[in-house]
Amino acid sequence: MKIEIDSKSGFCVGVVKAIKMAEEELATGNKVLSLGDIMHNKVEMDRLEKLGLTSINSSQLLDCVDETILIRAHGEPISTYQKLKDLDIKYLDATCGVVAHLQKQVKTAYEKMQLVDGQVVILGKHKHPEVVGLTGHINEKAIVIDSLQELISKVDFTRPIYLLSQTTKSLDLFNIIAEEITERYKDYPEGYATIKDSICRQVSNRYPHLGVFSTKYDIIIFVSGADSSNGIALFEECKKNNKNSYKIEDESQIDIEWFRGCESVGICGATSTPLWLMERVASHIKDFGL
Ligand code: SF4
Known part of the structure; x- marks a missing residue:
């Protein structure tokens, strides 16, 4: 059976940076405490x-207080930095560059909206660490929405609006929200509605790629942590294009019966899936000798 690992799956640059910073500090013999899972x-x-x-x-x-804290790629609210400073704790900041840029955009949006009694709206998953970090840069003065329904029920369409997105949200959903806003504000003066697509291309570019990749094999094995948001969404894309797709956390969850009658298997994963794990999965499947 032909077994191939998707060359575009695996860690994004933000995760690579966080792991590298952790590993370098650990190599010096220091303990590293990450604020939440990396x-x-x-x-x-x-x-x-x-x-x-x-x-x-x-x-x-x-x-x-005597340890080294690692701030992960998702970023943190301002209050965390203040707390670290107050407690005089050493920390390494692995906030992804894309997220750090978005935090600045959120701050700018808030300053602009304050001048015109407007609203900052963030398309994001409620309580997701990145979203907590983003809203925590403007004293939680943002409206977080996770669906079109929430946009309609939470936003005051008579006031200016500034839309941004969590980096890992679906581009399709963002476009639906953006279209609704454009339609509702079409008779307002220019500048009343600002729409900034802040979705990270490290994730969004993987959707069309995986859409094609998943059609090339008889079976798709998608390797991802159960809680990974982008893992859940990217797997859905595989499943949409190849019904014979399975999501696993590691090789112990593989059932040999899935491969009966198959001649090719494509292995892919999320932005938090290490290459070594996909290789281990490939080797496990190879050992079936099918
Ligand atoms: S998905 Fe994008 S924004 Fe998120 S950590 Fe990776 S590179 Fe950074």
Whole structure:
């Protein structure tokens, strides 16, 4: 059976940066405490934990004054930086460059909207760490929506609006929201509605790619942590294009029966899926000798 790993799957630059920073600090012999899991992938987190990385939450910071804290790619609200400063805790900031840029955009949007009694609207998953970080840069003065229905029920369409998006939201949903706003504001003066597509192309470019990739094989094995938002969405794209797609966290979840009658298998994954794990999955399938 032909087995191929998608060359475009695996860590995005933001995750690579966070892991590199953690590994470099761990190599000096220091313990590293990350504020939340560096990524939504239990298998890779287990590997890093064996090297000495521990995941904590912000309520545990008081007990960590002598340790090194790692801020992950999702970023943090201003209050976290203030807390670290107040407690004089050493920290490494692995906020992804794309997220850091978006935090600045959110701040600029808020300043502009304040001048005109407008609203900052963020398309994002409620309570997602990146969204908590974004709203935490403007004192939570943003309206977070996760659907068209929420846009309609939460936004005051008589006031100016500035729309941005969490980096990993679906481009299709963003476009639906943007179209609704454009339609509702079409009779207002220019500048009343500002729409900024802030979706990270490291994720959105993978949708069309995986759409094509998944049609090339009899079976698709998608490797991803169960909680990864982009993993769930990218897997849906595979499933849409190839009904014979399966999502697994690691090779122990593979059932040999899935491969009966198949001649080719494509292996792919999320932005938090390590290449070594996809290789391990490939090798496991190879061992079936099909
Ligand atoms: S998906 Fe994009 S924004 Fe998010 S960590 Fe990766 S590179 Fe950064």
